[in-house]
Amino acid sequence: MGRLSTLFAPDRVAVIGATESEGAVGRAITENLQATYDGEVVAVNPNADEVLGLPCHDSVADVEDADEIDVAVVVVPPGIAVDAIREAGEAGVRNVVVITAGFGETGSEGAARERELRDVAAEYDLNLVGPNSLGVMSTPRGLNATFGNEMAQEGSVSFMSQSGAFVTAVLDWAAERDVGFKDIASLGNKAVLDEGDFVAEWGSDPGTDVILGYLEDVDEGAEFIRTAREVTRETPIVMVKSGRTDAGASAAASHTGAMAGSEEAYEAGLEQAGVLRVETVQELFDYAQILADQPLPDGDEVAIVTNAGGPGVMTTDAVGDAGLSLADFGDETLETLSESLPEEANIYNPVDVIGDAPAERFELALETVLQDDGVAMAVVVACPTAVLDFEELAEVVIDCQREYGLPIATTLMGAKSTGPAESTLNDAGVPTYFDPARAVDSLDALRRYDEIRSREHVEPETFDVDRERAREVIERGVDRGSNRLGVEAMELLDAYGIPTPEGEVVDSPGDAERVAEGIEGDVVMKIVSPDILHKSDIGGVEVGVSTDEVRDTYEDLVVRAREYQRDATIVGVQVQEMVDLDAGTETIVGTKRDPQFGPLVLFGLGGIFVEVLEDSTVRVAPVTKPEATAMIDDIESAPLLRGARGTEPVDEAAIVETIQRLSQLVTDFPSILELDVNPLVATPEGVTAVDLRLTIDQEEL
Structure with a gap:
């Protein structure tokens, strides 16, 4: 465990603002702690002698052995909250959870108060959650230091949320579906601890198998990428990122600025960090369940076993939509299926054991396909019939998964008749869904995470460039009285080894x-x-x-x-x-500085098509060679670069190097806000930057 271990596994918790007043947050938190927490609860309130049977203290400083308080939960009004936190720091408390609202979310006065809070936390080296937080939970100790009305069930998933209301909704949803958690943190305003701190903590926690998150923004994008990239080598991270927006794009001065908005930055940053991004709560927990309980596949080939033709076709379509492959069975598999199944059955993928199949026939088919070397994972799709016992089928699937060690997802297409079987499967770690598309998407999450773990992690290349010459070009351009430069700054590219006419x-x-x-x-x-x-x-x-x-x-x-x-x-x-544009393909490389993630690098089809086709992709700088190579793969126009319709392929290595050199340029010079090289003409012999446009932040010079 890391530096937040005592935040989630405290022996002593103080509630600053504990009260018996009905409907008060201080009462709810105190009651929640008393109900499930196996440690000591300390009540702090100068206006009471006793709270809910607990002796009450005027301040944390008055508590005997105050330095042994592991967590202080602050529920006092914002006007006195900072002083209460300072007292906790002086008393030796290291973890503070600030429930109190009325800080940065309320305007200039609250923002000033939050800055003061941050200064106090820095002075006393406090691990501070919030302010404006619902609180924290940890099931191994029964810790419920929140004012929610639901205590989480125990599990191996740790969850953070920037929205406290989202936490309460998720807990209610999860309780209905027997979804368990290890730790939960409501981030609040993230004055001190943010998403990166919790990712780092849970990444080192042996009790956390999967990290989930609901985020509205990422404060330190580049640092988050570095942290998450390390964690995802061992622990999957799945996140919902809300707040998609095009804000700011209309004011951008370049093509890159208009296309590489905040949403593209998040998309690129989370992908580079190895985070699996989802759009819904349903997906969040579908992925969590299968990632926590199922092994990773050795390939993307899916076998489908079903007792219904229609759902089998639906599942096949879902495999294609997810980008997975439908497994091709070997001759031995087909022969066994042919000999063992009824003549009316379909022995090819998807395997249809037909509607009169009992659990034993499913077992025979499933065992057969799982032994095929061309199968990496399987989906079992079953509709209720008079001859099929879902609970028997559940035991069959569990036994097969354990024996053959391949990931399996199930779809039991029913409601009244599926409950006990679903519970049996879930208890054994085999996920089950009503919709076959969800089963396939969850298997795809396993495949995607396996790719993330297998990524080659390399350091960005550092090229031999003339930084001083580049600086002179920028300063000379700005000295002319404008922060926008054009082709007069082409020498800037030359200084960084990017070919120009x-x-x-x-x-x-x-x-x-x-x-x-x-x-x-x-x-x-x-x-x-x-x-x-x-x-x-x-x-x-x-x-x-x-x-x-x-x-x-x-x-x-x-x-x-x-x-x-x-x-x-x-x-x-x-x-x-003159550059013969017809002799090559016009592309664009560019950059824009994002407030959360720093410089972004864009690549796509350029020239006159840049605004029409909008075929581009973005990465957060610094961009490594594998990432630059992947940028070419990402665009739909990649075949144009690779010799479509008999044309000669362009020099992709030269494009990759140019992306890297531009990445180094904008990393070296924070003063560059936006930059376009359009077109960058790519030919079989190399690349040439024909035109340039950039915007400079003069305060950063």
Whole structure:
């Protein structure tokens, strides 16, 4: 166990604000502790001599051996809560659960109070839960330091929630379904302890087999990824993340900024952390049950055994929808099934033992398919009939699962007749569901977690780059009076080893001609202005300009820019080597700084298609080589990069390296808020960054 072990396994708990007043939270918590907790409960209230039979103390400091109090639960009004916490810290208490509301969730005055609370916790090195928390539970000690009306049943799942109401709802739901827990924590405002602290604690807890969570935000995204990535090597984490939003996207200055919003950040961050994200409470506990009780599969091949054709087809569809494979049986398996089952039965997957099958026929079929080397897991789907005893079937499934060691999920499609059998299966750790899709999705959770455990964990590559040159480019651009830079900052990419076309930004027709003369062939010319983001829309780009046309083109571009916006800042015109866009595939790489997770890196199909197709994927920086490689796999347009319709495949290794180099760039420079390289032209010979746009936070320079 880690540093929070005494929070969940205390010998002594003090309730600061204990009371006998009917309906008071202090009374509910005291009663809950007295009802189930096997340790000592200490009542603290200066206005009472006794509370619910407990002698009452004026303050924690007045308690004999106060430094042996493991947890102080604070239920006093917000105006005096901080002082009560300070007294607890001075007395030697190390764990504090602040039930009291009226802090950061209530406005500026509450936020100031929460900052003070945080300072006190830091001064006394307190493990502080909340404020605005429902409390904490731990079933091994019977600890119910909450004001909920339900004590959890014992189990091996530990659960955290940012919503106290969600905890009470889940406990009520779980009690109806015999779902048990090890520890439960209501995070509240997360002033001190947050989701990462509990993930770390439960990851080191031998009594926790699965970690569940309901989150509305993640405060320290990068740190959470690092912590969860380590924990998920041994302990699965399943989370509901609510609060999907596009807020902020409309204000973004780049394509990346518009597409890589907060939801994409959470999706990428949780995936990189190895967290299994779900959308519903049902999925949360479906996954928890199977991950806690069933072995991991050695493959994705599913065998289906059923006594009903329709549900068998439904299950087959669910296997396909989940991305699992329908197992192909070997000749020996097919021969055994053919000899043993009725002629009307279907011996191919899904195996239909037909409607008159008793439990013994299910057993024969299930044993046969589980012995097939091409089967990694199985679903048993049964409808009620006059000849099938569900309780006998439950025993068959349990015996087969134990004998063959493969994961099995069951679907008993009934209600009145399934109850005892479901209890038998659940008690033995074999999950059962009414809907076959839920059974298959749960098996897929096992497969996905097995992939997470098998991931290659590598450190991000560090390339030899010219950081000082990059810094000078950024500062030089900002010195011109704008925080938005364009192609005038192409040297930034060159400093980080990202290939760019030959070219230069000039401020006169003569210099434009000089640069063009040094470039072989016709050139591209682009107006350079921080006030004109979409140059093509105003005629600010000319392609295929010959040397003798360069001077006139320079003048034309400046005139068009002035006509579009008279007061626009004109830095000059970029004269650039032409890149044959038809010789490659236009992609985009970009970054955006997320408030929770830090810099994000985006990759997708680029050029004119970036806004139309929106085919992109995001990772949290720093991006490793395996993660950059996976980004190419993620986009639907990946076949275009790999030689679709007879075209030559592009140099994927060059794309992967560019993603990594850009990741290093934005990690090195927190001042870069957003950045687009669009297009990044990918060819069989490599990549070339043709255009650039970035936004700088001048306060971070």
